[in-house]
Amino acid sequence: MKKMLAMILTGTMVFSLTACGSNPAGSTQTSGESGTKKDTTAAEKPAADDKAEESAPSGPVTLNVTTTFAGEDTNAANYQDAIAAWQDETGNKINDASGSSTETFKARVISDFEMGSEPDVLFYFNGVDSNPFVEAGKVVSIDEIRQTYPDYATNMKDGMLGASPADGKNYSVPVNGYWEGLFVNKAVCEAAGVEIPGPDTTWDQFMEICQKVKDAGYTPIAASFAEIPHYWFEFCIYNYLTPATHNVVPGSVDDEHGKAWVDGIADMKVLYENGFLPENTLSATDGETFQLFVDGKAAFLIDGSWKVGGIEGATDDIENFTVTYVPGKNNRKTTDIIGGLSSGWYITRKAWDDPEKQKTCVEFISYMTSDEMVSTFASVSATALKNGTQVDESQLSTLAVDGLNFVKGATGMSSAVQDQVTQEQRVPVFNGMPDIVTGKKDIADAVQELLDLVAAGQQ
């Protein structure tokens, strides 16, 4: 009896393991946070001619799509609405495997490309995160797509598509981008008796404003140099460069860009030494310093366009907040901003070579990057649209409208240079910022360490 029972239990375990691991051909698998199903059979088709006419599908096509429009992403609902409408309109089907843009999601995408199970269409980052599959030739460049489909992404400004750092070519069509600006708590400025910095405010004037805010008993700048020194790093360096020259990683600590980095970080040290940051900036989290700003204890906060929604959700008095330009220094105008389009739609080589899917992929991306769709997704953030976004301002908060005006008034824009440096390479400067601003570590040494890691990564 016991033997029989043991055999039954063992058999059940073996069956369970087999059932968990089985994935017969033609079946579907659930993946991604959206919990939708992904077809595993359709991608295994032979290569095809690259002529559009010859690649027309014989019937409804199923596309495997992976995006970052999931979870807490503000466009998750817009994306679901868009693909539902496209499926109804065309009769094609989307197997969605979207997930929040976490490190786990990124690992899954890279792993899918490695294993040859990449999606047909991908909405993903266009910075160094995309290097592995770009360098492996697993996505198709826009130039190549335009040889067959000349109208592909022609509603976008080519210069803003977001060229790959791997080879400088455009592979992705962006939807919504970002900008970084100086968010202001108006009540704090009013209580401290200072003017809100404007397009003409210089860095030196800003320092005087910060001193007055500090003297009034408030924290001038809400920033955690322990966790997120990124924004101040970007603008302080930008102050020694221009929109045309900012987005270049220094070759050495002594060249123009290297000196700009050292001088910019030295300005961050001055902010710390002058007491313009929260007293616990070297131990606080970004969330804590943001709360200081929202609670009316800090006057200024540099953050990205995504923070508009964050502030709207954190306060009942959105009119108390505005966004303005980070005061400039040297050749950088105050109205020169940091911004860009860090993600875009890719077509994978596997789908492009599939005659059943090629045209459908192009049509799907054209649909998702139409002026109307981009306007819906982008709202107040930057886009590459030639005609700009069509946004109903009456539906936006005052802060969001200020954000739109902020972008319109910009005289120059450069993407964030830190996006050209991997997380691992950033460590000496970003993680070492507390040691740098407290003088425990030399600035030039920290920059040199970062550049050494960049150089090692290029070998």
Add this chain to the structure above:
Amino acid sequence: MSSNIYKNKKPVIFFLLPAFIFLTVFLYYPFVQNIMNSFKEINNLGASAKGWNAPWYTNYVELCKDPNIRTALLNTVKMIMATIIGQLGIAIVLALMVDNVKKGQKFFRTVYFFPIVIAATALGLLFNIVFLYDKGMLNQLREMFGAAKLLDFKDESHAMLTMMVPVTWQYVGFYFIILITGLNNISDELYEAATIDGASRWQRVRYISLPLLHNVICTCGVLAVTGALKVFDLPWIMFPKGMPSNSTWLTGTYMYYHAFESHNVDYSSAISVLIVILGVVTARIVNAVFKEKDY
């Protein structure tokens, strides 16, 4: 028939095989692969190795030079000590006191065990608010008692203590329950005999409860030390990225950081090998120190 089962080994192998395959695929293979990864160059999670490091032991040389590893090892040792003294020590005291309570034992069991059922991430957020610099609970209490200046409980000089308090607090109840169960297994007759012989309450604890609880305390000691080696979630929520100034790294958080934040996967693999070695060595030491006795 029944004795034939023990003579014929084939059925035994048949029964053991599924579990063995399971462990091989999901534990031993990844473990061996992880050791190999520690000698390779891997720059992204999910990406294949670019090749072998040159020289192949680069990551282990780096481990010896890395000041953060020294911090992590030192902090892990501190955490082990805090676990033994804090978790186990407090649990023993609480268990002995509750054992002497006539009424309300169930109430105290529930109260002390409750933190175990709360997710570590929720506890991390809770204690973040308790230790918050600006208007955190402790600083508000200090203000009420006349403190003029806010105290930064997360600065370099307080960070480790701030981390250890919630970690210790979280698991006191776990060991408390094990110990109180052990105490309940001690026969009342022993205590009654000791009372008749004139033993005081302390003498009953010293000469009856603690000696008979020895093996249970040993088991708890092994669990506490091995648990301290693995602690990750609560410290990571409260002190991400070794904040402040790389002073709060533990071996677990540092390994996670390199795997998921800096994408230095091969170095992360080397750290995990170090953790395994540390675990094996510590387990042997703990087994030697907390040696169980036969009664």
